[in-house]
Amino acid sequence: MTLDDLDDIDRRLINRLQDGLPLVARPYAAVADELEVAEGDLLYRLERLREGGVLSRFGPMYHAERLGGGLTLAALAVPEADFERVIDAVNAFPEVAHNYRREHELNMWFVLATETPEAIDTAIAGIEAATGLPVYNMPKEEEFHVRLHLPV
Amino acid sequence: MSVSTCPSSPVSSRDVQACEPRELDAVDRAIVLATQAGLPLVPDPWGAVGREVGLSGEAVLERMQAMQARGVIRRVAAVPNHYRLGYVANGMTVWNVDDAHVARLGREVAALEGVSHCYRRPRHLPHWPYNLFAMLHGRSHDEVERQASVLRECLGEACRDHRILYSSRILKKTGLRLAGSRPGAASDIERRG
Numbered sequence: 645m646t647l648d649d650l651d652d653i654d655r656r657l658i659n660r661l662q663d664g665l666p667l668v669a670r671p672y673a674a675v676a677d678e679l680e681v682a683e684g685d686l687l688y689r690l691e692r693l694r695e696g697g698v699l700s701r702f703g704p705m706y707h708a709e710r711l712g713g714g715l716t717l718a719a720l721a722v723p724e725a726d727f728e729r730v731i732d733a734v735n736a737f738p739e740v741a742h743n744y745r746r747e748h749e750l751n752m753w754f755v756l757a758t759e760t761p762e763a764i765d766t767a768i769a770g771i772e773a774a775t776g777l778p779v780y781n782m783p784k785e786e787e788f789h790v791r792l793h794l795p796v
Numbered sequence: 797m798s799v800s801t802c803p804s805s806p807v808s809s810r811d812v813q814a815c816e817p818r819e820l821d822a823v824d825r826a827i828v829l830a831t832q833a834g835l836p837l838v839p840d841p842w843g844a845v846g847r848e849v850g851l852s853g854e855a856v857l858e859r860m861q862a863m864q865a866r867g868v869i870r871r872v873a874a875v876p877n878h879y880r881l882g883y884v885a886n887g888m889t890v891w892n893v894d895d896a897h898v899a900r901l902g903r904e905v906a907a908l909e910g911v912s913h914c915y916r917r918p919r920h921l922p923h924w925p926y927n928l929f930a931m932l933h934g935r936s937h938d939e940v941e942r943q944a945s946v947l948r949e950c951l952g953e954a955c956r957d958h959r960i961l962y963s964s965r966i967l968k969k970t971g972l973r974l975a976g977s978r979p980g981a982a983s984d985i986e987r988r989g
Binding site for chain 1: 819820828831832833834835837838839840841842853854857860861863864866867868869870871872873874875876877878880881882883888898899902903905906907911912913914915916917918920923924929933959961962963964965966967968969970
């Protein structure tokens with residue numbers, strides 16, 4: 645499913661629901677009223693968008709730290725010849741939620757998510773031992789914005 | 797196009813001002829576990845979650861309203877797949893901004909077009925002088941670079957240097973999960989691109 649498969653109502657629905665579902669007794673009916681479609685039509689479309697992969701998910705966005713866990717962004721400067729080995733070594737840690745290659749001397753960037761804030765340091769020490777490389781830990785010190793809105 | 801779109805006054809961020817984190821109790825935690833893979837697509841989603849965790853729909857709704865009010869839930873929302881919507885260029889922009897001004901400027905650039913996440917993070921001198929991170933999303937590298945030039949203008953003389961780090965390969969991508977939960981969960985980190 646791609647952009648070309650979306651009609652005008654799908655687009656309005658995607659744009660509207662990126663802003664958030666109202667927390668009321670019949671939330672989908674409330675949004676359906678706003679968009680002037682039937683509740684059943686809205687639910688069908690939403691399911692199709694989710695199943696078709698246009699939406700990665702639909703549901704509550706939780707604030708990781710307020711769930712009591714630890715979260716940080718960290719980077720490695722990996723020698724090119726060693727890159728594949730280091731991918732395996734880093735990804736083997738279940739605490740690594742996301743890992744991206746980026747084009748910079750610091751060429752591997754990953755997010756660590758742990759059950760407790762204290763477990764971040766343990767995971768970093770483990771990754772340093774497994775890779776033989778220093779981890780550049782860049783926890784957020786201040787949050788200005790977390791909100792993805794991609795109009796279609 | 798050269799006109800700065802920098803907002804004249806800082807935009808208030810509810811996340812920055814929200815109350816202190818509070819422990820989740822067992823009921824909250826059960827609701828998190830039951831919903832972190834997604835909210836049921838049925839007319840009464842709260843009732844459906846309630847049947848899973850042994851609560852009434854009304855109780856689930858009240859709990860979720862309370863969690864949203866104290867910032868544990870940012871919002872209940874659709875998360876689009878960037879790539880499917882044509883946003884194929886994702887640039888992590890990093891900026892070396894004067895410490896004296898970074899708090900104010902961070903709020904300002906966070907409100908600019910294309911910015912999804914914006915944080916202050918520690919420098920690692922001498923290798924890494926950048927202390928402000930803004931993730932940009934565009935339909936092309938050109939579009940991301942146009943967005944970045946607006947940020948550059950907004951930051952002005954307080955910014956000494958910046959870089960755009962494009963992701964060139966996804967090496968791993970899983971959601972955040974509480975222990976004992978199902979895959980596919982999401983939180984802040986789900987949308988980092």
